[in-house]
Amino acid sequence: xxxxxxxxxxxxxxxxxxQMLEYVSATQDRKVAQEEKxxxxxxxxxxxxxxxxxxxxxxxxxxxxxxxxEMREFFADDKFRVKFPDNESxxxxxxxxxxxxxxxxxxxxxxxxxxxxxxxxxAPNLRIAKITSTSAFNECKAISTEAFDRAPGMVEYKI
Numbered sequence: 001x002x003x004x005x006x007x008x009x010x011x012x013x014x015x016x017x018x019q020m021l022e023y024v025s026a027t028q029d030r031k032v033a034q035e036e037k038x039x040x041x042x043x044x045x046x047x048x049x050x051x052x053x054x055x056x057x058x059x060x061x062x063x064x065x066x067x068x069x070e071m072r073e074f075f076a077d078d079k080f081r082v083k084f085p086d087n088e089s090x091x092x093x094x095x096x097x098x099x100x101x102x103x104x105x106x107x108x109x110x111x112x113x114x115x116x117x118x119x120x121x122x123a124p125n126l127r128i129a130k131i132t133s134t135s136a137f138n139e140c141k142a143i144s145t146e147a148f149d150r151a152p153g154m155v156e157y158k159i
Contacts, residue, residue, distance in 0.1 A: 004034055007041055010059060011083065018043060021053060035074055040067055042074045051079035058084035063093040 003022055008015040021032050031046040039060025045053050056071045063084070071082070082099055084090045094101075131137045 003032070003043075004036055004041065006036065006059075007043075007057060010041075010057060014055065014057075014083075017053070021045060021049075033074075037067070037070060040070070042071065044075055044078060044080065048078040051081055054078055054080035056080060056082045058082065058090060061085070061087055061090065063090055063097075065097075068093075068097045 003015060003018040005015075007018065018032065018034075021030075025031050025045075030049065032043065033046050034041070034043040036042075039058065039062065041057040041059060043053075043055055043057075048054070054075060056075070058067075071080070082094060084094070091101075131140060
């Protein structure tokens, strides 16, 4: 199997993760299943590994009840995440279908300092702030360990 290069256009880092999973599937008893629909790309691990790897990528600017049903059928009882471009109508559709937003206002960047010049435009709901307290640092560590499926002692963090 070859990971659909379509996803490289929309999410290069996720494409790299899928390539890694494809390698794992060739060396272990796992498979990567993928399906391309009109305006939607679905991918999952078989057997289920983690919802971090099961994604529904919405590539179009819409989401219909039929699309939602196809997503549910593809993932069956496995957990999965939905990724879509910043789009108010998609956001509303996902809410109506009962999806919970994991995060809508925070991003995490390492090695940040106050003198950094950004050459990109931030989303309106994104704010960059320096960690100034131990509690905020510990919260950042907890988010990172959950997001990357690591035990708290597996990664070294510095403030």
